[in-house]
Amino acid sequence: MISNTKWVDNDEFGRLVALSEYDLDYNVLQSKFEDLTRLASMIAGTEISLVNLLDAYNQWTIAQQGAHLEHMAREKSVCQYTIQQEQEFEVRHLSTDLRFNKRDYVTQTGLDYYYGIPLTTEQGYHIGALCVLDKENKVLTVAQKQMLQLIGKEIISRLESIKQLERLETQNRQLVNAKKILAHDIRGPIAGIIGLAQVASTDDEATSTEEIQEYFKLIKESGESVLELAAEILEQDAKTGDAIKSLPHMISLVGLKEKLTQLFAPRLKEKGLNFFVKLSPLTAAVTFPKNKLQQVIGNLISNAIKFTSIGGTITLDLNLLKVHNQNHLEVRVTDTGVGMEKDKVQAILSGTSESTEGTGGEVGYGLGLKLVKQLIEESNGILYVNSIIGQGTVFRFVIPLR
Structure with a gap:
């Protein structure tokens, strides 16, 4: 070879x-x-x-x-x-x-x-x-x-x-956002300079010499040119805004729901499981970086499928929260499966979990949940697990959105 x-x-x-x-x-x-x-x-x-x-x-x-x-x-x-x-x-x-x-x-x-x-x-x-x-x-x-x-x-x-390409698009988005911040930041102080110059150039008592009037006139003209530049930057960003929002690494709660439902419908049908997705209508259309979210949630759904018997139910809750003036994504995957002992829950949270056989004889590799934990922590998020033997398990994580 x-x-x-x-x-x-x-x-x-x-x-x-x-x-x-x-x-x-x-x-x-x-x-x-x-x-x-x-x-x-x-x-x-x-x-x-x-x-x-x-x-x-x-x-x-x-x-x-x-x-x-x-x-x-x-x-x-x-x-x-x-x-x-x-x-x-x-x-x-x-x-x-x-x-x-x-x-x-x-x-x-x-x-x-x-x-x-x-x-x-x-x-x-x-x-x-x-x-x-x-x-x-x-x-x-x-x-x-x-x-x-x-x-x-x-x-x-x-x-x-x-x-x-994904990385380049992310860098492009960061550059565009930086331009927006710069444009907005300079508008305030420059507008103040122009206001001062307008007063000085029209008030004879405050401006006793022609030289000072000319100086303030130059300040006014320079300030206006900077404002025009800022306006042009913002106008360009507004024109490209729709295109940026549609970049493949951005997704909404509705989009995430559709992708996950499409991906897992065959497996859910094969095992005879019910699947429901709940999301808040107030934040359903808000877009945010997907940042491997599909992988994280997909692994949790796969794990729920593995440990839920025929006729059982898996529920996915998606919600956007405001914490300290920053958007956070809250995800909850709930199943009516076999549940886990406390020591197994602790092993998952400590990253030392091992594979066990699923309800349909599925073979595991013991690393799907370890990867979930690592990806969540890389996004500065936190994973929570609650489980009751014979009743099911709830995996919940919250991550900040940039």
């Missing part, structure tokens, strides 16, 4: 952190990679090709050719094994492999062949996989595998470009 990046093995938490740094909206990336999935299918001669990213709970299909998938539980996927390999993972007959032969994507579609390569970041973390699948067995040549490796590198390159 042609990969030159050294693989970082046995560091699942580091891998999850590396994935979180991209801060992706998994359901809006198809158009950015569809040419690559189409090319992968052509090279391999397969019916299906997928680009999958794997977090602590789920496999997210962000682009696909020849299939219609969104996401599945990580423990049900084939790609969970691919990211554990240094360079490739191949299954010639899914139908006879005990790990996969009872999965819906085998029994209901007839898919039998799988070949996948890890998507490796520059730091060596396998954050996902590029895979090809078919109903018939394939024998890929070395040249075909090398070309798939090149596609994998291009996928990572595009993910890096998306991340860098």
Whole structure:
């Protein structure tokens, strides 16, 4: 294989952190990679090709050719094994492999062949996989595998470009805000100078000489030019305001609700769970930086799905609060699941929690909640957990919004 990046093995938490740094909206990336999935299918001669990213709970299909998938539980996927390999993972007959032969994507579609390569970041973390699948067995040549490796590198390159674009847009927003602050700050003192100059230039008793009148006239003219400049800055910002508000790293409570509902609807339906989202109508349209919020809340919802039995309910409450004249986001994820003992709650809050099996036999990796805690703390927020055995659990966090 042609990969030159050294693989970082046995560091699942580091891998999850590396994935979180991209801060992706998994359901809006198809158009950015569809040419690559189409090319992968052509090279391999397969019916299906997928680009999958794997977090602590789920496999997210962000682009696909020849299939219609969104996401599945990580423990049900084939790609969970691919990211554990240094360079490739191949299954010639899914139908006879005990790990996969009872999965819906085998029994209901007839898919039998799988070949996948890890998507490796520059730091060596396998954050996902590029895979090809078919109903018939394939024998890929070395040249075909090398070309798939090149596609994998291009996928990572595009993910890096998306991340860098987000950073540039954030810097642009900060510069625009700085200009606004500067413009507003100079208006007050300059307006005072102009007022003083107007009095001095029209009051004969106060201005005994022509030189002083001329001096104040210059002050007045200079002040007016600065005010004109400030007005121009504010006018430019007003014209670009709508565009800035629509930048992808900004989101509203309504938008967050829609994204999370769309992302998790298949998993909730699969397990037969009820899902409700509540938000305050007074603040529903207010926009704020998403700052990995979708990842944090998504992990909490995934955890609730894991530990809530069929027919149970998960409720997401989203609210904007005013604390010390600063906006804060309050998020509450409540489930009617199995609940936890106090020692497990404490382990989560201390970042030392371990994985346990879900109500549907879901396998865990013990790091999803650790990542949640870290991301919340990086945003200067606080995580709270309350749980009662047999009744359910409430995860609540509050973070300041910049």
